[in-house]
Amino acid sequence: MPRKFVEKLDKLSSKSAVKYGVYLTAVVLFFALILVPPILGIVIKWETMQEIFGNSELLTRALNAVSNSFVVAVAVSALDVAAGIPMAWLIARSRSRWANVLDTLADVPFIVPTAVLGYSLLLFWYNPKTVSEIFWGSLVSPGIFLVALLHFTFSYPVVVRVIVGALLDYKIEYEQAARTLGAPPFTTARTVTLGIIKPSLIAAFILAFARSISETGATMMVAGAFENGPIFIQNTKDTYVGATVFVSLTLIVISCLIFAMVRVLGGRLKLPIKGAWPTIERKISYSKAVSARNSVTLFIFFVIVLVPSLFAALPAFEALFTDIFPKALSSAYPWDSYWQSLVLSYSLGATVTFLNILIGLPMAIIVARKRLGSLSPILNTLIDIPIIVPSVALGVSLRFFWKETVAFISEDWLLIFAHLAITYPYFVRSMAAAIERISLELEEASRTLGAKPLCVFRTIVFPLTKYSMFSGAIMVFTRSVSETGATLAVAQRKTAPVVLVEWVKGKVAVSPLEIGLGCGFLILISFIILLTLRLIVRGKGRY
Amino acid sequence: MPDVRLVNVTKRFGKIVAVDNVSLHIKDKEYFSILGPSGCGKTTLLRLIAGLIEPDEGEIYIGDRLVNDVPPEDRDIGFVFQTFALFPHMNAWENVTYGPRVKGFDVKKAERIGHEVLEMVRLHERLDAFPHELSGGMMQRIAVARALAAGAKLLLLDEPLGHLDAKVRNELRYEIRRMAKDLELTAIHVTHDQSEAMAISDRIAVMKKGKVLQVGTPQELYMNPKSIFVAHFIGGANFLEGFIADVTDKTATIELRGGLKIQAVNKGLNKGERVVLAVRPEVFTIKRGERRGTNSISGVVERIAFEGTNLRYEVRLENQDLIVVVTPSLSCEWFNMGEKITVSFQPENAHLFAYPEVGMREELAVE
Incomplete structure (x- = not known):
């Protein structure tokens, strides 16, 4: 990023209007996207x-x-x-x-x-x-x-x-x-x-x-x-x-x-x-x-x-040596829908992860550093609510809410909102915990040395928490890719786990070896993610 | 009864030898301190006695029992941690009666002991308090009470005063000693603070780099240090370097830098040998002007500090060595910065050592 631009942002961040603007946006988004819709969705269907x-x-x-x-x-x-x-x-x-x-x-x-x-x-x-x-x-x-x-x-x-x-x-x-x-x-x-x-x-x-x-x-x-x-x-x-x-x-x-x-x-x-x-x-x-x-x-x-x-890795391994493997790679039926669902799952996961960092990080700071005074502990409790709402119920409720309020909303947005609501608490929790572990004195020291708030974040908080942020992101991503209940509830489009469920349930005619191979690809990708995580965290991640 | 014997005990952590072939005998009912700079192995030694870690070599006896394979809970010890380690989820009373309870004493007996020890540390009225509600000094006293309640005859204290304010520290150290003596306990007290060790111990072991350098009463260590390090660590001293110019029956004449000649009591060193003479700051007498006499060296006052009880002078000697001289501030004449003076000391008040093979810097290093 150009240096001048960063410096300008740093300066902006010391204005309390800007600072509280960011926090307020995070809080408003939390209420508007994550907390209220799942609850209201049920309430509006009360009479049924x-x-x-x-x-x-x-x-x-x-x-x-x-x-x-x-x-x-x-x-x-x-x-x-x-x-x-x-x-x-x-x-x-x-x-x-x-x-x-x-x-x-x-x-x-x-x-x-x-x-x-x-x-x-x-x-x-x-x-x-x-x-x-x-x-x-x-x-x-x-x-x-x-x-x-x-x-x-x-x-x-x-x-x-x-x-x-x-x-x-x-x-x-x-x-x-x-x-x-x-x-x-x-x-x-x-x-x-x-x-x-x-x-x-x-x-x-x-x-x-x-x-x-x-x-x-x-x-x-x-x-x-x-x-x-x-x-x-x-x-x-x-x-x-x-x-x-x-x-x-x-x-x-x-x-x-x-x-x-x-x-x-x-x-x-x-x-x-x-x-x-x-x-x-x-x-x-x-x-x-x-x-x-x-x-x-x-x-x-x-x-x-x-x-x-x-x-499930066993049949996957077995399938490698049959004609199923080339068939899968050539994306003949039913593999076309499998690959599509995989693309959807992973792009959904990436989008949700990105959005989480964007709106979850300010919230983590608010909670960890009690930036909004007596409001912070209340937020702290509210954040956990999406965890305890069963994800199917959350999906059903979200669908009611958005269909009733914004009738033309696309399925993609519904999927994103549902996955965001489900993963948000995990990300905010892990980031807040990471930020709490940094001694407040470090931030204060940085302030007394002349750093503006954003600069404190860039130079002190971020470097010390980036590994937690990384593992939080991986957690969000994995959770999103695994999520089935809410996905089924809000959308007709199929993510990878939805496709697998259909295969296993016999809704699509596939052989066990094909299911095995389908699982195998997912396991493989998961392992790559796990290993990357391990490698990166093993680095200089611990202070 | 619980005397403690260590025979050739060694403990390594990876390549570091934390305790290096240590043998010690701590007598029954003795208040014994292990003193040394941080990292010298003193805490490791205490944890070996407690059974929190196991020695790689050697034997540890408590009383007549070889305890190498005895787990800590069966050693009948009381251990006071530097951080106190009071259980945060239990109040003072539950902490104090923890030992009697887990040892399966009947309820009445456990309660009687609890009341006794709390009475002893004068915290009876705070028995409902949780650790975070107590001050540092109170936590420390509860920690001691808890250690005593288990009925131990051997009390192990790991820097028990390290986390307290100076004032509280000075009061509590005498209180702990008094309690140990009243209850006729054997106490082993680990500290890096020489004044604390000197004030309360019957005997002290000075450790450095895993080895015990010297064991003795506080007076012995002060009057008769066996090594440069002990002289330095206990009481402190000026170290004048030179070589032996001449030896008679009992006296050695030492030639310092710049050809200055000094007399000291000879301890079997030979003519020509390189030596270090340790002279404590408080054994010097200062006189105004330049004067001649045995062990008199002239110099200039470079810096003065008023420390309350004492005056501390830094004096540049005529051979350019810098020494520290301490005199009582009430009963002595005061001197001014830049003033020419003469310092002198009695030969029997200085300690003569061969120059250390590792060099002075390494010999005196406390880290």
Whole structure:
């Protein structure tokens, strides 16, 4: 950028009108694009809900679907946190070189698009010809258990990542103090470490919970006849608008209630730190018990999470050596729509990422540095709302809102708005956290040395947070590429995961090898992204 | 009872030898300090005793028990951290009774101990307070109370006063010593502050670069340092470089720069050897004008600082060496900048060392 231009911008930024103009724009855009439409969309369709109360069969089906969603979400999130703690411990505390490898591997299911994950799990647990063959048939049939397995798998990496972060930030001296006071390792972990990182455990639970309530595409693949909230919406959105509105609203309200409860009660919830059982706890603290625990942890990770996640790579590999591969590259039917959907997915992802940086960054600064006084903490809470709104419900609601207000709005914009609303909280959260980690003194020092506000950002904040921004961007991008529920709800155009869901559901005549190859391309791209991320973050990214 | 013995203990971190073949014997009920500059391995040594890290070589005994393979929770120690490490999610009472609880004491006993130790540190009225609600001094006292409540007879303190204000630090150091003595504990106190170590210790071990240079009472270390570094680190000294011009039975005559001749007590060094003479700033007497006499050197006052109790002069000697002289500000004559004076000292008040092989700069380096 020409230097004079930058200097001019720097100067402009010291005018408070300009500064607050930027912040205000960010806040207005947040309300106008992200927070209000999903809520209003449902409100304006309020009256259609009457239809469901007259139809008791539909009402029972809807209520069943909602309760299924919450049962699965609560169970899966609790199990994820329980399984994530020992894994995170292994990664954060082990001095072995393998811990690093494990760390990278734990990210894999996160980066694999969930639709691929769904197909992969279907192959691994259900397909009678693969692993299940050894066990005389199918291990797990499509239905609630396979849905639970799927949700467990895609939330696992997120939960582990959050807990590892908490363990790395945590002052090890607390543990050492407890040890010198006579507590064996298990007691120490239970009474001290977990007590101190409790907020992170709650955050991990909430993330897993929100993902489980929202996920649609992969869930459809593995659900069979089973119906939870998102699948119900998907099944009825074109026939019973009232039922869709009813379920969306119920999911949103109950989710909000549960989050409020977890937030309030979570703070008060005392982990069992009062009592101590010295004899038993000593027994489970040392070598044999520890290696048993680690073995179970690793078994769960490899057999339930990692291998099933990547299982779709097998048929993809197989397909490479058949005539399917040249057919796919020549984009003959049905591959033409596959490639189109891929282009749409990735360009959508890129657009949404760009928009997030543009409107999310000022918001992250507002939240992290409390730039708008007492408004900042309120914004801080509001930002999370799109996370807890199930993404299908969000999509349905957005469609209602925009179709009613701006009837001629194009599908592309609907897609962008939906994906923006879903990814925005993730980006703002991670950026705000990164900015909070920079000591305010650095910014103040820069100001006292004569830097204008924008110059402070350019020369201090940005260089120190660019790696977080990069990983935040990757997260947004990946999430957007994986998103299925809201996409199905707002648009007829098909993104890559939507196409895969149709293939798996048999709506298009394709062979298993073709589905495998379709998944394979997505996995490959995901891995390239993961490796780039790792390479870049491994650089001088940590200060 | 808990005496602590270290036998040839070595601990490496990668290529760095943090503790290098250290042997020590800390007696029962002794208040023992480990003193040294930062990075000398003193904290590592303490953590080895606590069992927070394991030695690569050597043996550690607490009482008669070899504790190399004993985890920290079974060593019956109390450890006070520099940052206090009070559990942030527990209040003062829960922190203090943590030890008795996890050791499985019955509730009544745990509570009785809790009340006792809080009484001892005079913080009984704050038992509901969480760590972030307490001042630094209070946190420190809670940390000590917590360490004592577990019933330990061996108290390990890692720079326990490092995070406190100077005033609080000076008060608390005597309080900790008094408590350790009242409870008949063995205490091992790690610090980089020589005045703190001197004020409270029965004995001190001075460490540098992973090695123990000298162990002794504060008086022994001050009166009879065995190395240039100890003379420098404990009390401080002027170092005059020269060589031995002549040796008689008990006296060595040293020729300094510029041909100045000085007498010192000989400690088995030979004629012609390169030496360093350490003379503490407070052993000099200053007289006005140029005077002759044993160990009298004339010079000029270059700088004066009034430090309250003392006056500190920087004096340029006639051979151009710069020395520091400290005199009590009340009972002595004052001298002016630029004034010609003569400094002198008794030969038995100076300490003679062979010139260090590594050079003076390296020998005195504290980092």
